[in-house]
Amino acid sequence: MDTIFALATAAGKAGIAVVRVSGPAAHEVVRDLTGQTPDARGMVLRTLRGTDGDRLDDALVLTFSAPASFTGEDIAELHLHGSTAVVSAVLRELSSDPRLRMAEPGEFTRRAMENGKLDLAQVEGLADLIDAETESQRRQAQAVLAGKLGALAERWRGDLIRAASLIEATIDFADEDVPTDVTPEVEILLAGVSEDLARESAGVVMAERIRTGFEVAIVGQPNVGKSTLLNALAGRKAAITSDYAGTTRDIIEVRMDLDGLAVTMLDTAGLRETTDHVERLGVELARDRAEQADLRVFLAESVDEIPVRFRDGDILMHPKADSRADRQGAVSGKTGEGVSELVERISVALRDRSASAGIATRERHRIAMERANTALCSGISLLSEGPDRYELVAEELRTAIRALESLVGRVDVETLLDEIFASFCLGK
Structure with a gap:
């Protein structure tokens, strides 16, 4: 079995960087870097030196012996200062060691599964x-x-x-x-x-939705404030808004966290009959995505205004609350009125659906x-x-x-x- 190594933390400047080594030569490599034989299981501060004797870094060295380790093999972890230069020097030293090779993506976890430390479902969970x-x-x-x-x-x-x-x-x-x-x-x-x-x-379907995220589509006729509402929900200008009907031609997507759930909000083209070829394509795409979405927010006076079937659990909100006399059940992305209520309704609807999720x-x-x-x-x-x-x-x-x-x-x-x-x- 080869002994493998890799940087286990994200690349780039950081406070700490961790280099992981796993395999039969892991503890020997630590001995050669530190000049001292490591404990079978221990944590010590040591100076790392290259084969030429140059000082590489002071590192916290952790050692684990098989089978009591993540991979089920002998493991060493070098906790270095997170300088790009330090990490590069240590990785260069390890690369020059004929006993070692660079790990492939996921190879530490794959060895953990092959050695009975994790089953495949746990690997997917990780x-x-x-x-x-x-x-x-x-x-x-x-x-x-x-x-x-x-x-x-x-x-x-x-x-x-x-x-x-x-x-x-x-x-x-x-x-x-x-x-x-x-x-x-x-x-x-x-x-x-x-x-x-x-x-x-x-x-499984609902559990997979939690894992990958729910889709919530905002649908309605042109110029009812869909894009303005999306911008208000996103807290930034994600979609172009104007007084001209048909401004939104494509689907605008904004990923957000709603009450602990991953949600992608979709701003769709205004649904209407049009002779503009490009706008018509946008309307067809809007209908398709609205049908596929997990939840739809209808911006309309009534669901009959929109050529999309209203499903149980969908939300109807009246548009442009800022310019209405009766603001009950209305929302305005321009002023923010009703946005908190809408967010709460979306969160409740998705939480209720998430309750049916299983473990798989x-x-x-x-x-x-x-x-x-x-x-x-x-x-x-x-x-x-x-x-x-x-x-x-x-x-x-x-x-x-x-x-x-x-x-x-x-x-x-x-x-x-x-x-x-x-x-x-x-x-x-």
């Missing part, structure tokens, strides 16, 4: 945690990283293995008198797992769980036909177990690994 921008994304990623999805999968797998063993025992002793009918216990086990899988699969967060998870549940439903149906079908039941249970094992990366995921780990930085 990637999500690194990318998390909001509190809801952080909490969701932490739950996956903590192994909650893996624990669920292991419980389901244990129940299915128990059911399969009961079925297999009945098959093996088919020519003998089996004192107990295993069917009731097997039915209970399969029904319980199937119910859990269905519930968790249903929550990715389409891959949903597919694996639905594949397992399809096999279970088939097995339950076959089970009702009696002992003559038990061999087929056993095969369906094996299929379900393999699907659950793919959920946490035990089988059938090799083609996914390169893509998943490529999203990590070098130091992870």
Whole structure:
């Protein structure tokens, strides 16, 4: 196994920079840099020197011995002063060492998975945690990283293995008198797992929305204040505003954090009939994005004014509150009137939807769980036909177990690994 190294903190000037080394030669490298043999597990302040004896930096040196480390291998971390020159000098020294090579993206985490320190779902949780921008994304990623999805999968797998063993025992002793009918216990086990899988699969879509962000489209006729409202929500001039109808031709997107949820606000072209070819394309694009959005804010006197179907949960706000006599339920991006109320309504609507999110967060998870549940439903149906079908039941249970094992990366995921780990930085 190669010994690898990489800068584990962001490149550029900083107070501290961390260089990570993992592999069988990690502790030897520390000994050569410091002139002292490191403890198997320790934290000491040492002067680092190159092969020519030049002083590189004073560093806090942390050492971990296999298997009690992140990767499951011997690890050393060099906590340096975060000067670009210092980091470059240390990395140059390590690059010249024939025992070492630069880590590939995500290679530290990949070794952690291969050495049984993380399952694949936890790896995905770690990637999500690194990318998390909001509190809801952080909490969701932490739950996956903590192994909650893996624990669920292991419980389901244990129940299915128990059911399969009961079925297999009945098959093996088919020519003998089996004192107990295993069917009731097997039915209970399969029904319980199937119910859990269905519930968790249903929550993936909303969990994925939390992970990637919700889309909220502002829709309405031209000149009702959509772009001005977007600018007010964004706190900056994100969209061009004017008194001329048809100013917005493309979708303007603004990413923001609303009550801990990642939300992309969409300013769409005013919906109207037009002979202008470019504007007509913008109107068609606006309709399409409005249909796809998770939530729509209608700026209109009534929903009948807009050629987009009003869905349950959508929000209707009356436009231009600053120029109205009746300001109830109205909003003005120009003066800010009603903006706080709108933000609260959007936040409440998205929080309510987020409540249905499960622990599983990715389409891959949903597919694996639905594949397992399809096999279970088939097995339950076959089970009702009696002992003559038990061999087929056993095969369906094996299929379900393999699907659950793919959920946490035990089988059938090799083609996914390169893509998943490529999203990590070098130091992870």
